[in-house]
Amino acid sequence: MDGESSNILLEPMFNIDQFKYSNGILSPVEIQDKLSDSSASDFVFDAQFCPCDSRIVSYVVNKQIHIERDSSIIYKTPNSDPNVSNGVSAFITQEELDRFQAVWWSPTSTRLLYERVDETSVRSLMFVCPGREAAPPMKYPVAGTDNAISQLRIIMIDGNAVVDCGLKEPLKSRFPWVEYIARAGFLSDGKTVWVQVLNRTQSQASLILLPESEFEGFRSTGPILNASIVKNEVSSAWINTHNSIVPLDSNISTIEFIYASEQQSQCHLYVISASVVNHEIVGLRERVVTEGDFSVCKATNVVLDKDRQLVYYIANVGHPTEWSVCVSSYSESVQGMRRLTESGASFKWIPFQKYTKLGFVVVMLDGRGSSNRGTDFEFPIFGKLGQCEVEDQVEGLREVAQIMDGMLDLTRVVVQGWSYGGYMSLLALAKYPQIFRAAIAGGAVTDWKLYDTAYTERYLGYGEDRDPFYEESSVIKHVDKLPDQPGRLLLVHGLLDENVHFRHTEVLIEQLIKAGKPYQLQLFPSERHGIRSSDGAAYLDASILNFIQQALKD
Structure with a gap:
């Protein structure tokens, strides 16, 4: 790519547009129809130029890689087996x-x-939605x-x-x-x-x-x-x-990476280097790039300025809930960190403000197990989900009430959450019914044996010897502790939820009926893991507000 002529790639939802910029003129390049052998529902994604030849572009459609040169397809991965995909990461890897x-x-x-x-x-x-044609099956481990x-x-x-x-x-x-x-x-x-x-x-x-x-x-x-x-x-x-693995310039005798690790509890950046001797890696060395009582964000990429040996990253410097753009040198001769964004400059859109407008106090707490505070704070939930993190919600609520000196009425508290938050809301109501007047659980995990491999086994382990941990962490075990009074439990779920599938709520309802425990159910037939449509979101907000008002009546 030179200064006078270059290619530009745009990636809309269902097609790829390629333009050529030459001598100050931007002109479209005709590209072969990407969907000639695909249905209209298949979309094009992950379009990339070859870094050393901008005439070559790759993209993925219908779970297969397509490669073009000068707008003509020169290769497409085979797609004879519907269970095999090329260039698309597995559901569990993405999720x-x-x-x-x-x-x-x-x-x-x-x-x-x-x-x-x-x-x-x-x-x-x-996915079965009564009265509608069944959705295509989904591979879910x-x-x-x-x-x-x-x-x-x-x-x-x-x-x-x-x-x-x-x-x-x-x-x-x-x-x-x-x-x-x-x-x-x-x-x-x-x-x-x-x-x-x-x-x-x-x-x-x-x-x-x-x-x-x-x-x-x-x-x-x-x-x-x-x-x-x-x-x-x-x-x-x-x-x-994390997304902080970046190879530095390597040669025949030395390998170097920028690498993030939580080996000291907080997530920090290191330069790891090693020598190549007789075709083998020897002499691994680590040099600290960042250190201190903060964590480098694991979800975002780091950016390198190799000429000046600088690494840009996002970290929660100053406060665990406030993210800042920072820069550090990874040179051996220069150390230190500089914060590039000022404290308090972030903008946070908090949907719970709709409750405060109506006079409710909203308390949000990071209990043990929360991320980006170091593994010392995160690891206590290992092997025992739904225990210490629920306890911390109660202790935190009491602490806030004491600080606010009478502004909170601890006899009129509702707990609300979605996904893992829905799971915690159910356990909070079951274990502390004297603290929480009611609970709203949306898309909640109720039995970890029904959830996916990577997430569940990370926290509860793998193998029959781990069954007691699964049983103790299940909401089902605690159904008998839920309140006997009506109007204290609202369950919300989308029937097309691809993450926490509806079976979780179905199993819970079966146990609630056996135990004679009252509940209210709000279903969304066309929604997935989270209510995405504007009509559905407005309806859910109204339903939740009505439930809270009824639950808190004296």
Whole structure:
């Protein structure tokens, strides 16, 4: 790409538009119809230019990778098996590991790394909405069942020749404990692949290097590097994934990364480096980049200024709930952190203000188990969900009431939450009915054996020996403690919820009926995990406000 002529790629929902900028003129480039062999409901996403040849563009449609050069398709991954996708990360990877990318271009060559996902052994989840045609089944790995199988592959483009290569030996054969591919990409040499992997319970994370010689179809004159583990972390609880793995400029003898870790409780950035001796990684070294009583945000990417050896990141400096843009040097000779945004400058839209306008006091608390406060604060929930974090809501409420000196009426408290918050709301009402007058539980998990693998097993473990932890953490076990008075429990759920499926509420209702416990139910036939339509949101707000007003009547 030069200064006078360049290509621009725009990615709307259902198509890709490519424009060429030349001599001050922006003109459209005709692109072949992307949906000629797909239904209108299939959308195009993850469109990327090849970094070293802007004539080449890749994108994903109908769960398959398409590659074009000069607006003509030169390769498309095969799609004969409906259970196999190419260039699309598995549901569990997107939902619980926060990785949505499954295509990575080499920075120096026309090579493309991608993930192939086989969901053949994953259970299917059916969505049934009475009176309507059933929605297509969805692959959903329930705790204790099989996950999708992921493979890394490389597409090589050499002139008119395109070769699709898999690993000579699957990752799981070389490293049997590997269950999840958390992150991946290329080193700066454009030939060596790096991948972060996790075991099933996410208590072990390893950063692995895979040279090109590990892939089929590559002729090697002798590997510079063997497949090697650069960094290995083991936790007594679990390891949180993050987006702060960035390879620095590497050479034939040294490998360097910017890498985030919670090894000292708070999430901080490090430079990890190692030497390559006789094709092996030796002498791992770590240098602190950030330190202090704050956490670097795990959900956002870090940005490097390699010329000045600076790393930009977001951190909760000053207060756990306030995020700031910060910069630090990763040079050995310069240290320190600079906060680039002023304290108190953030804007927060808080939907609960609609309650304060009506005279309600709204209290929001981070109990133990909350993220971005360090693992010392987060790990107490390991193996015992629904215990200390619920206790902390009660203690926090009492503390706020004492601070506000009579402004709170602790005999008229309603607890409300969605998803995990709905789960906590149910347990709060069951365990502390004398504290909470009523509860509103939306899209709530009620039995962890019905929830997905990665999230559930991270906190409660995997295997039959962990069954007691699942039972103790289930709402079902505590149904008999829920109030006998009507008007104290409102359940809300979307029938098309793809995250916490409706079976959770169905199982809870069955137990409520057996125990003779009253409840109110608000269903949304066309909604998923969260009410997204404006009509549905307005209706839910009105329903909740009416329920609260009725519940708090003396």
